[in-house]
Amino acid sequence: MDIFLQQIVNGLVQGSIYALVALGYTMVYGIMGLINFAHGEVVMIGTLVTITVAGTLIKAGMPVALAGLAGMMAAVLVCMALGWALERVAYRPLRHAPRLTPLITAIGMSIVLQNLAMMVWGRNYLTFPSFLPNMDFELAGAHFTAIQVIIVLVSAATMGALLLLVYRTKLGMAMRATAQNPAVASLMGVNINRVIAAAFVIGSALGAVAGVMVGAYYEIAHYQMGFMLGLKAFTAAVLGGIGNLAGAMLGGILLGIIEALGAGYIGDLTGGFLGSHYQDIFAFVVLIVVLMFKPSGLFGEKSGDRA
């Protein structure tokens, strides 16, 4: 029981990161019906850009915290541009193509971005500069650090801001309308192209923030870090009901907690038969069970069959 709280803390932090990335997937899917496989790579580029920019600024003498902030801003801007470019160049021409074509394009772009990152930043693992003092807290036997608290807070704040955007602004309304029915929305005067571009850009910005969080948390970055992270975040989005923002957030946090508890307790649960080497599939098993009872995910709407 003493480690239960610690595992929850671990899971909550990891889950917040998943939630941020999952939002990127779910926004794009909700509006376009497309699984943006390249999103994980956008997150990775966010992390790497932060390292480069912050590193250069620190060497030039800027105080660490300020350099970190500047790095994060640079990452957000670069990722937003990248997201916009992805949509414009790779996905827009395929708006009316068969459903699987943009998927393959996304996979292709994912490969391209990974290899570009490898060529630019090299093959080695890069260390993320640590911006925050190493503060440790202890509460009821659970150990946590300042960065963990910050991650949860920043994620919550960002998600809150997103919800505000989607439910309280005109752009948000336009996005919701496009998600429901693009044809009618355009008849109502919504500029579909702009809305879709906005979804990509905002999603990428969230991804950049997530990337910075990941970098600050684990303090390493590598050109291949985006793939697994993207995959898990996508799983989280599906768990919550893809296309649903609240679902993505909940799905992300749930997934993080499930993974942490799974890795920690799977041995005890199965009497030693399965151990933590099966931790990766624990999340998938939970997903499958959930989907068997709720085929559209936790918050997903039972929308009609799309061909």
Added chain:
Amino acid sequence: MQARLSVIALSVAAVFALSACGQKEEPKPVAAAPDAKPETVVKLGHVAPMTGPQAHLGKDNENGAVLAVEELNAKGMEIGGAKVRFELINEDDGADPKQGAIVAQKLVDAKVNGVIGHLNSGTTIPASKLYFDAGIPQVSGSATNPKYTQQGFKTAFRVMANDVQQGLALGEFAAKQGVKTVAIVDDRTAYGQGLADEFKKAAEAAGIKVVATEYTNDKATDFKAILTKIKSTKAELIFFGGMDAQGGPLAKQAKQLGVKALFLGGDGVCTPEFMKLGGEAAEGNYCSLPGSPLEKLANGPAFKEKFNKRFNAEIQLYAPYVYDAVWVVAEAMKRADSVDPAKYLAEIGKTRYDGVTAQIAFDEFGDLKGGAISMYKYTGGKLEYVETLGGGAVATAGSEVKEAVAEVKDAAKAVAGAATAVGKEAVSDVKDAAKAAAEAGKDAVKAGAEAVKNAADATKAAVDKK
């Protein structure tokens, strides 16, 4: 439909034909040496992951091989009546066994004279079959999984201790540190699992209790869940079977969680990369490397300097072993006076080469004889040598014998000196002195002989133990 299919088949065939032709004409970047003597080009294949999470180690290996090849070419060997020029063909296997098999076939097709590699045990083992079938000698500088030399392939060799020896040494070392409980983490790769299993055997044999066995994989970044579990078991030592890319963050996260345990790892984490990724968390922990430390062996420091100068980079891990591997092959060719694999293969088995990493000789399986394992402590961002275990006694015994012989020589000189110093003043005194000196000399010789005998016994014991 028939016509369409034919068109497709034709184009596919055309692609193959073109590629086949293109392959033959593949330009070899060569600077023709204006030499009167005939020149033989010796092609050495080198395989390591040049992409993926271990690409930094692959590059390191390549550097070691490049350095050796450049030195060999500068030295200018003559084999079979012709000057030889070594050429390195570097291939990427991405640490993936399937790719490893593909590039192995590519090298076999290119009729290389020898192969250095691969890096990972997981790719070396399947590729070894291909090289064996083609009769091409293969010397690995980094594959430590015992199975590599247990398949019965005469062409498989390695220039460092395997994981059986390494696990044993690590287990003994852990026991020496006085820990009673250990938690084992393995990364579920052929290397990590193999090493962890051997360590487990050795640790349990040494009386240490394994209180937790946790797993991760070679692409993971988050270990908090399993570390939390380990924390609850209050293990005194965490042993990690895996590579530096995971080991570093593992150590760091352990520290963040407040896990108060020593960290011990194998050669996969004994790298500068581990210290970089682990930061402060790496300090005061231990790891092992095959062979004896570079500083202790005669050629070590010189190699380090050469390497740093040539590549402007630190040695990551296996570069010295790969360097030795290339030289072993070259030396074997020289002794056989032939670059033909069929002819020089037998010579490799007879190697007695004083390398940068160890005095290299192979046993009947292709393993390094008397493979030593050295333990290191992470101190101040550098690896600090602690001690050598296992077959390492051979290397140090050798130096001890040398010292004993030197002492005997000095003693004899002293005797002679004493005799002349006394001179002709007191003949009887001289006689007495001579007698006493002779006795002393005898004792010295006896002592020296004993030292030699002890060293030889230690050697034998170490060899037997291996």
Added chain:
Amino acid sequence: MLAALLVALPFVAAMGGQAWVRILDFAILYVFLALGLNIVVGLAGLLDLGYIAFYAVGAYTWALLASPHFGLHWPIWAILPVGAGLACLAGVVLGSPTLKLRGDYLAIVTLGFGEIVRIFLNNLNAPINVTNGPQGITLIDPVSFGAFQFSGTTQILGFAISGPQKYYFLLVALAILVIIINLRLQHSRIGRAWQAIREDEIAAKAIGINTRNLKLLAFAMGASFGGVAGGIFSAMQGFVSPESFSLIESIMILAMVVLGGMGHIPGVILGAVLLTVLPEVLRYGVGPLQMALFGKMLADPESLRMLVFGLALVLVMRFKPAGLWPSPVRRRELQETGK
């Protein structure tokens, strides 16, 4: 004429080295896989991202039944049906929970299954050593018909035929069989039922098609081809390990199907061959190409290779969204909806 070409191909390829014959063999293996996935994705419209699991089942079945691991050495005509059967079973097991799921939920669940299979293969070495874990299983028996072994070189009528070349002919023979089965399936009632499900599942149910059974059948049949391919892969390589059956492989096979022309057998074959051969051609070619164009190496050939491959995927999809060789029906449909 086509037959003459097929017979001559391995010998043409061998001029560049046995590695090319091996690549040819792998291309045909991937043709099996692509055709199998084509049934699931192309015909029945079920987005399966975990298809590699069936390949793995087939490969490990052969490995376990014909290697020193358990000491069994069954012959090919016994193992292949067992492998195909087990793969079918796996297909049904994997397919059952997905029957109620639509589209992209199905994708993620099948992806999860693929990973589950791989992780089990990687870890089933304790308490009972079934799969030998990450070390994989080595020294697997090659295919043999009596005394005639498929590995190593043999002399026939004065010609030396190498191991990979022998496998090539075996694979072509099997491929012809597989293609015929696929063609018959596609034009049968079952095939049409699948296509009906793909186009509109509710309408299909409405006209009395048993969608549940047909979906399971699609999974099972698709899986069986994967199982057979896996067995031959095991025999050819002499070694299997879980690393060969990762998610990337599933994605690659899907790319082959879509790029070639979903649902159209010749297109799928083309896609499989192209996507297998292209990375290898790039492996050999990127270095010399850079030398020829720029006189020096601008970038590592290794990183450039996959970059060019990714770009190729993007470009083909951009300019030929229905695939390189789509079925004429598809092309008409797309032209009608307009771009």
